[in-house]
Each structure stands twice: as C-alpha cells, then as structure tokens.
Amino acid sequence: MRLVKHLNDFQHIKRQGTGYFIVLDHNSNKVHSVRCNWMKEESFIQKVITNKETNGSYYWVQYWNSTQPTFDEIPCRKCMC
Numbered sequence: 001m002r003l004v005k006h007l008n009d010f011q012h013i014k015r016q017g018t019g020y021f022i023v024l025d026h027n028s029n030k031v032h033s034v035r036c037n038w039m040k041e042e043s044f045i046q047k048v049i050t051n052k053e054t055n056g057s058y059y060w061v062q063y064w065n066s067t068q069p070t071f072d073e074i075p076c077r078k079c080m081c
Helices: 007-016 039-049
Strands: 002-004 020-025 032-033 055-063
Touching: 002 007, 007 039, 039 055
Parallel strands: none
Antiparallel strands: 002 055, 020 032, 020 055
C-alpha cells in the first residue's frame, strides 16, 4: 500500500493502469480501479493538494480483497460491479 501525495505519482499510476485507488473521505471510503472514469486529476488535486488531505487521501494498492478491506472502504458502483 502506498500513500499517493503528488500529482505526478497519480498520473503515473493511471498510465500504468494496474491496481486500485482507495480514496479516504470524511463521508465514506471507496475503492476504485485505477482505470475508473471517476478517478480524475481534478478530484485528486482538490482533495490532496488544494485541501492538503484535510478531508481525505488517496492510497494505491496492487491488489484489493473485498473480504479484508483496510479502511472499511466500499467498492465503486461504476468500476467494481
């Protein structure tokens, strides 16, 4: 598991196209495939850079196990169905 703190890391992970983002948020935690259309640079910049992770953060994992969520995250309804 790796905390993603920089835009260039986010972009690199998206380009590689493997693994999952776990997005922590004050409302709910969600897991998305890195290929998910809802994983946008604008959202990453807002949450991580502009707001300095005050309302959440992004983690990258190579594999995700739904029976053992790390942060009680729920799967994205768009990419994990």
